[in-house]
Amino acid sequence: xxxxxxxxxxxxxxxxxxxxxxxxxxxxxxxxxxxxxxxxxxxxxxxxxxxxxxxxxxxxxxxxxxxxxxxxxxxxxxxxxxxxxxxxxxxxxxxxxxxxxxxxxxxxxxxxxxxxxxxxxxxxxxxxxxxxxxxxxxxxxxxxxxxxxx
Amino acid sequence: xxxxxxxxxxxxxxxxxxxxxxxxxxxxxxxxxxxxxxxxxxxxxxxxxxxxxxxxxxxxxxxxxxxxxxxxxxxxxxxxxxxxxxxxxxxxxxxxxxxxxxxxxxxxxxxxxxxxxxxxxxxxxxxxxxxxxxxxxxxxxxxxxxxxxx
DNA sequence: TTTTGTGCAAAAGTTTTGCAGATAT
DNA sequence: ATATCTGCAAAACTTTTGCACAAAA
Numbered sequence: 205x206x207x208x209x210x211x212x213x214x215x216x217x218x219x220x221x222x223x224x225x226x227x228x229x230x231x232x233x234x235x236x237x238x239x240x241x242x243x244x245x246x247x248x249x250x251x252x253x254x255x256x257x258x259x260x261x262x263x264x265x266x267x268x269x270x271x272x273x274x275x276x277x278x279x280x281x282x283x284x285x286x287x288x289x290x291x292x293x294x295x296x297x298x299x300x301x302x303x304x305x306x307x308x309x310x311x312x313x314x315x316x317x318x319x320x321x322x323x324x325x326x327x328x329x330x331x332x333x334x335x336x337x338x339x340x341x342x343x344x345x346x347x348x349x350x351x352x353x354x
Numbered sequence: 355x356x357x358x359x360x361x362x363x364x365x366x367x368x369x370x371x372x373x374x375x376x377x378x379x380x381x382x383x384x385x386x387x388x389x390x391x392x393x394x395x396x397x398x399x400x401x402x403x404x405x406x407x408x409x410x411x412x413x414x415x416x417x418x419x420x421x422x423x424x425x426x427x428x429x430x431x432x433x434x435x436x437x438x439x440x441x442x443x444x445x446x447x448x449x450x451x452x453x454x455x456x457x458x459x460x461x462x463x464x465x466x467x468x469x470x471x472x473x474x475x476x477x478x479x480x481x482x483x484x485x486x487x488x489x490x491x492x493x494x495x496x497x498x499x500x501x502x503x504x
Numbered sequence: 505t506t507t508t509g510t511g512c513a514a515a516a517g518t519t520t521t522g523c524a525g526a527t528a529t
Numbered sequence: 530a531t532a533t534c535t536g537c538a539a540a541a542c543t544t545t546t547g548c549a550c551a552a553a554a
Contacts, residue, residue, distance in 0.1 A: 226553045248543060262511055267544060269509090281366050283433045288543085302481050311479065321471050322490070329461065330495030336505055337491040338474070345480030376528045376533055398518060412536055417519060419534090438518090 212239060216278055219274055233258060234269050235293075238279055244290035244301075247281075280336045282344050298335040304344035306351075309342075362389060366428055373426055383408060384419050385443075388429055392439035393460055394451075397431075430486045448485040454494035456501075461494075 216235045217227045225231075237253055238245070245253070247270055254261040270291060273279045281289045282301065300318040302311040313321075315335060322333040343351070366385045367377045375381075388395070389405055395403070397420055404411040420441060423429045431439045432451065449470040451460040463471075465485060473481040493501070 221554085224508085224554095228553075230510070246543095248424075251543090258528065261513085263544075264512080264546080265510055272509090285471075302479060304481075304485070305484060305491070311481075313475075317478075321475070324471070325452070325463075325490070325492075329452060331454075331461075331492050331496070332498055333490055333492040334455060339456070340475070340481075340483055341487040342475075342481050342483040348480070348482055371529085376532085378528070378534065380535070396518095401518090408534085413519075414537080422534090426536055430505080 219276055219278060220272075225272065225276065230261065230265050231269055231273070233261070235278070236265065236274050236275070238273075238291065238293045241292070244282070246288045246290050248288070250291065282337050282339050300335050300338035300340065303339050303341050304343070304347055305341045306343050306347035309340075309344060313340075366469065368425055369428060370422075375422065380411065380415050381419055381423070383411070384416065385423070385428070386469065388423075388441065388443045391442070394432070394442050396438045396440050398438070432487050432489050450485050450488035450490065452494070453489050453491050454497055455491045456493050456497035459494060460489075463490075 211234055213232060215231070217232070219225050220231065234250070234254060237250060237257065247267060249259075250270070251263045251266045254266050270279065270281075274281065274291075277294060279291050279293055281291045283289060298315045298318070300313045302313060318333075318335050318338065322335070322338070325331050325333055358395055363385055365383060368380070370377050370381065384400070386403060387400060387407065397417060398418070400414045401411075401416045404416050420429065420431075424431065424441075427444060429441050431441045431445055433439060448465045448468070452463060452464045454460070468483075468485050468488065472485070473483050473487070
């Protein structure tokens with residue numbers, strides 16, 4: 205029998221139900237959208253994609269679902285280069301992001317490396333950095349090269 | 355004669371004019387507002403404050419003026435905890451920010467310390483961090499203590 | 505059956521834009 | 530004189546909210 209080794213949405217569904225939530229087609233659709241998105245998406249873009257996938261999808265449901273999923277710890281958001289909220293599925297480990305403000309590409313920094321960077325902030329200022337929310341803007345190597353050459 | 359040792363808005367005015375811009379009452383008002391603001395302000399709040407100071411001020415002018423001032427390098431913006439754009443006058447030295455997501459207070463990190471943190475990002479990833487844009491969210495010492503105690 | 509979620513429609517809030525007239529230089 | 534800026538008004542866009550109905554448990 206052709207059966208997937210792991211059901212990718214199973215854990216999400218279980219977790220929603222475990223908190224007394226209902227697992228609806230709309231929620232499943234949004235979770236699938238998010239899981240099929242490698243990087244970050246703004247809520248507005250999720251609205252568009254949801255409507256593209258299913259024209260009956262509505263903005264209010266998308267926004268409310270994002271809130272619900274975030275409260276359940278299934279997704280998180282950070283802030284993109286334009287200041288908009290950007291969602292992504294909750295990763296196994298905390299990680300920060302590098303965002304190139306020229307080309308817009310993003311990279312992830314693993315928790316270990318990120319802690320290396322932010323660790324002394326805790327020591328000096330007693331400030332506990334929220335890694336999931338940390339996105340660092342700047343210019344990536346490629347864009348710097350182009351700018352230097354051009 | 356009572357004369358200020360330094361004219362705080364003079365440099366701004368000169369810089370605007372040097373780039374072929376005009377120094378208008380509206381621009382001066384906004385620059386004064388920004389210079390009287392220690393921390394960060396969202397554009398929307400600047401609109402409000404401008405109207406409070408002068409009821410004839412209009413949103414479009416505020417937004418366009420902010421754009422113009424930023425292009426001239428007189429102000430910069432970063433992104434607050436809620437993802438909105440926050441403006442502040444261009445500081446003498448680049449600095450990053452710590453933002454407590456619980457109480458909302460902010461602290462500045464001087465360039466030297468910030469470079470210490472981000473320096474190795476350049477080395478490892480060839481990524482040139484834009485310090486002015488860097489705001490680090492987390493929980494400050496006070497809020498952490500309260501949360502621990504409560 | 506009861507609680508929770510959805511869809512619709514309308515509103516709120518922020519930011520952008522076109523254009524005619526005013527203003528700085 | 531002329532290029533730039535302002536004010537107005539309207540629109541675009543994102544996000545929120547109230548409410549009646551639908552659906553999950």
